[in-house]
Amino acid sequence: MEEHELTAVIEALLFVSGEPMSLERLTEVLEGTDTDKIREALDRLRQNYDAAGRGLQIVEVAGGYQIATRSECAPWIKALEKIKSATRLSRSGLETLAIVAYKQPVTRGEVEAIRGVDSAGVLKTLLERRILKIVGRREGLGRPMLYGTTREFLHYFGLKDLSELPALKEFREMAETLPEHEPIHEPASELTN
Amino acid sequence: MEEHELTAVIEALLFVSGEPMSLERLTEVLEGTDTDKIREALDRLRQNYDAAGRGLQIVEVAGGYQIATRSECAPWIKALEKIKSATRLSRSGLETLAIVAYKQPVTRGEVEAIRGVDSAGVLKTLLERRILKIVGRREGLGRPMLYGTTREFLHYFGLKDLSELPALKEFREMAETLPEHEPIHEPASELTN
Amino acid sequence: MDDSQISYAVKLPAFEGPLDLLLHLIKKNEINIYDIPIALITGQYLEYLSLMTSLNLAVAGEFLVMAATLIHIKSKTLLPPSETDEEDEEDDPRADLVTRLLEYQRFKDAAQGFELREQEWREVFYRPAPHATDGPTDEINLVDLSLFDLLEALRGVMERAPEKKGLEIVVDELSVQDRMSLVLDRLEREESITFTSLFDDDTTRLAMIVTFLALLELIRLKRVRILQAELFGTIRVWKNTNLQPS
Numbered sequence: 001m002e003e004h005e006l007t008a009v010i011e012a013l014l015f016v017s018g019e020p021m022s023l024e025r026l027t028e029v030l031e032g033t034d035t036d037k038i039r040e041a042l043d044r045l046r047q048n049y050d051a052a053g054r055g056l057q058i059v060e061v062a063g064g065y066q067i068a069t070r071s072e073c074a075p076w077i078k079a080l081e082k083i084k085s086a087t088r089l090s091r092s093g094l095e096t097l098a099i100v101a102y103k104q105p106v107t108r109g110e111v112e113a114i115r116g117v118d119s120a121g122v123l124k125t126l127l128e129r130r131i132l133k134i135v136g137r138r139e140g141l142g143r144p145m146l147y148g149t150t151r152e153f154l155h156y157f158g159l160k161d162l163s164e165l166p167a168l169k170e171f172r173e174m175a176e177t178l179p180e181h182e183p184i185h186e187p188a189s190e191l192t193n
Numbered sequence: 194m195e196e197h198e199l200t201a202v203i204e205a206l207l208f209v210s211g212e213p214m215s216l217e218r219l220t221e222v223l224e225g226t227d228t229d230k231i232r233e234a235l236d237r238l239r240q241n242y243d244a245a246g247r248g249l250q251i252v253e254v255a256g257g258y259q260i261a262t263r264s265e266c267a268p269w270i271k272a273l274e275k276i277k278s279a280t281r282l283s284r285s286g287l288e289t290l291a292i293v294a295y296k297q298p299v300t301r302g303e304v305e306a307i308r309g310v311d312s313a314g315v316l317k318t319l320l321e322r323r324i325l326k327i328v329g330r331r332e333g334l335g336r337p338m339l340y341g342t343t344r345e346f347l348h349y350f351g352l353k354d355l356s357e358l359p360a361l362k363e364f365r366e367m368a369e370t371l372p373e374h375e376p377i378h379e380p381a382s383e384l385t386n
Numbered sequence: 387m388d389d390s391q392i393s394y395a396v397k398l399p400a401f402e403g404p405l406d407l408l409l410h411l412i413k414k415n416e417i418n419i420y421d422i423p424i425a426l427i428t429g430q431y432l433e434y435l436s437l438m439t440s441l442n443l444a445v446a447g448e449f450l451v452m453a454a455t456l457i458h459i460k461s462k463t464l465l466p467p468s469e470t471d472e473e474d475e476e477d478d479p480r481a482d483l484v485t486r487l488l489e490y491q492r493f494k495d496a497a498q499g500f501e502l503r504e505q506e507w508r509e510v511f512y513r514p515a516p517h518a519t520d521g522p523t524d525e526i527n528l529v530d531l532s533l534f535d536l537l538e539a540l541r542g543v544m545e546r547a548p549e550k551k552g553l554e555i556v557v558d559e560l561s562v563q564d565r566m567s568l569v570l571d572r573l574e575r576e577e578s579i580t581f582t583s584l585f586d587d588d589t590t591r592l593a594m595i596v597t598f599l600a601l602l603e604l605i606r607l608k609r610v611r612i613l614q615a616e617l618f619g620t621i622r623v624w625k626n627t628n629l630q631p632s
Contacts (some may be wrong), residue, residue: 004246005265012248012266014274016511053197053241055205072198073205080206080222082271088525091539098540122567129528157533158328166327166338168544177494199458211513212527252510264509278508284497285402287504291496310403310448326532344530350500351507359499361492 001033006041007048009065014045057190086129096122097131101165105146123147131156139161140174194226199234200241204260207238213257213348255347256354279349282324289315290324294346295361298328298339316340324349403491404452407434412487419487422480424463428456436606445602447595454598457581459483461621567602570609573625581612581621 001009013029014021023042027035042065046058049067059068069077089097096119099111126132132182135148149162159165194202206222207214219235220228235258239251242260252261262270270276282290287311292304304312319325329343347354401407410417411430432453438445462479526535572579584592584601601623604610611624 002518007246008248008263009266009269010248012262012270012511013273015249015260015513016262016270017273018514025615031272041263048246052202055201063343065209069205069208072202073202076202076222077208077209079224083218083221084210084527089528089531090525094526094531094535094539095543097534099543101536102540116546148326156528157536159533160329164330164336166330166533166537167341168537168540170338171541206579208513250443252570259512265507267511272509276511278511281504281508282500287497287500288402288493289501294500295493295496307451307486307493308403309405309486309490320532320534323530323532323534326533343532349507351451352503359496362495370575385556 002032003041003044006030006037007045010038010041011045013066014058014067017066020060020062020066022064025064077140089129090122092117092119092122093125095155097126097149100126100132100147101149101162102168104148104162105138106148107138107144107146109144111147194221196234196237199223199226199230200238203231203234204238207251207260208256210259213259213344215257217299218257224228251351252351254351255344283315285310285315286319290319290346293319293325293340294342294355294358297341298331299341300331300337300339302337304340344345403446403485404449405429407431407496408451408483409487409491409494419484422484424456424460424480428453428460431456432602435602439599439602439606445599450595450598450602453602454594455483457621562596562600562603565597566604566609566621569597569600569604569623570625573610573623578622578624582625584623 009030010026013026023035023038026038027033030038042058049056049058055070055123056067057070059066061068079082092115095115096111099114100106103110103114108119108123111123123132127134130150130152132147132153133150134145136146137143138146154161202223203219206219207296213233216228216231216235219231220226223231234266235251242249246268248263249260250263252259254261271278285308287302288308292307293299296303296307301312301316304316316325320327323343323345325340326343329339330336331339342355346352352358399410401410408431411417411427411434412422415426415430417423417427435445435449435453438449449450459479569579569584584597601610601612605612608626611626613622613624
């Protein structure tokens with residue numbers, strides 16, 4: 001492998017690995033390449049990354065080499081993380097959302113009865129993200145709050161209204177392979193003419 | 194922020210993001226910075242990455258910018274056994290996908306009418322792989338579910354957006370690629386054997 | 387089963403469906419797609435199906451529906467030419483099939499394009515998204531959220547839920563074997579029966595497919611023969627005695 005080729009491959013490896021790569025590991029992956037040559041390539045790579053205007057650097061940590069961001073960029077990375085986490089939903093969030101969507105209007109107690117775990121926190125997050133809203137109170141003891149979905153929710157899923165939510169049954173049918181549900185080409189009568 | 198500083202921050206953001214960063218997202222994170230300036234910085238960054246000896250590139254995919262490895266490095270990346278490329282799609286998967294991509298939003302019935310075979314299983318697999326999604330329902334009898342492509346679809350095939358899909362060939366063009374032949378006259382006797 | 391049939395291995399090309407098979411036959415025979423010799427293609431198509439059956443391969447219903455369609459088209463092409471001399475393409479019984487084949491071919495080509503892109507982009511790798519906090523890794527971006535995720539989540543919860551209801555599946559009791567006996571029974575009582583009358587009692591597409599499969603099996607076993615006594619005559623099913631129908 002030529003010098004600049006080797007540098008390129010090492011850069012790609014460090015990028016994709018996500019964890020520090022030791023010289024030994026690099027030698028193993030780049031079998032046939034001299035460890036000294038790899039060390040030289042790493043040096044060249046490091047120099048390239050030290051040029052002005054770079055947001056990344058090659059660091060030597062935990063017995064290996066790794067690509068990392070420069071500390072000057074930290075404030076923006078934090079801003080990104082904040083935005084990203086505001087647009088993400090956890091597994092439990094999704095579960096809770098699914099229950100509310102299909103059972104609405106529904107109380108927290110009912111959601112928890114189905115999920116079998118405390119759901120106060122998740123419901124709060126979903127309220128904050130404006131995917132759920134309080135739609136009223138149930139009559140009776142304690143008058144618990146009722147949860148329902150918002151317009152935002154419909155928007156995320158590309159639904160015109162709640163009646164467009166597919167039924168669980170429909171979903172099961174999707175996986176069935178019996179060609180019964182819908183005529184595929186022509187109506188049956190035509191075939192027997 | 195100075196020019197080279199902006200490039201650096203964007204590089205760090207793309208590195209950290211792990212998913213395509215749209216211009217809007219970048220503008221949101223870099224509040225106070227002009228979108229035009231960001232676009233310019235991205236161009237500079239892209240040029241830097243296109244220099245010789247780089248193992249990485251800036252790609253514009255699935256509606257955003259992302260850092261990715263160069264395909265020349267693939268053999269070595271695959272040697273890192275924990276990194277695996279996605280399982281290839283089956284022929285029926287690709288066929289179904291092609292129909293949905295060009296005809297979306299489209300119902301299962303419409304897909305099956307073109308393919309001539311039951312496609313419930315394939316569609317489900319594509320949903321599971323997040324390459325397709327349910328985008329709503331068609332008005333009318335049975336209100337069948339409509340399928341469309343996802344962001345993952347764009348990502349999987351390295352497309353910036355749907356407008357990058359090549360135009361479908363027209364009937365006439367295709368007929369020309371099939372060999373011309375004199376009609377063969379046939380005896381009208383037995384149907385089988 | 388015949389020993390001779392098992393003794394040699396036949397490598398059957400796999401087809402995505404009847405249209406795929408038809409396109410293959412058209413290409414193989416170097417046929418002009420706008421002028422398909424329907425008898426030739428029907429013959430080869432049925433040969434392929436019976437080969438599949440004899441190799442004990444499952445023949446998907448769609449293949450049988452197409453077989454019926456081909457036979458139907460063929461019987462139409464045998465009708466005398468219409469009064470008007472001009473060839474009216476609209477009247478060509480093959481027209482619908484040709485349109486479908488061409489449409490399908492378009493997407494087959496497009497699928498090939500996707501395959502190339504897939505190959506290319508499988509060589510490009512991204513960095514796995516790091517998680518700022520040690521939160522759960524299966525978070526999903528709201529932009530990428532789809533109804534499928536919602537349903538999957540609901541299904542997961544429902545499966546874990548305390549009072550879960552079993553899923554009832556009604557399986558239609560239709561067997562090819564039963565249909566074969568029915569056809570043979572009828573041929574005991576009648577000398578021959580029309581092809582179309584075989585399907586009289588079939589109310590669903592699946593039932594029709596099973597009947598058709600039974601018929602193919604009977605042909606393969608040489609228990610029955612299908613004959614068209616005269617040009618554009620009715621297609622009839624005969625019991626396979628060695629006597630020729632008069």
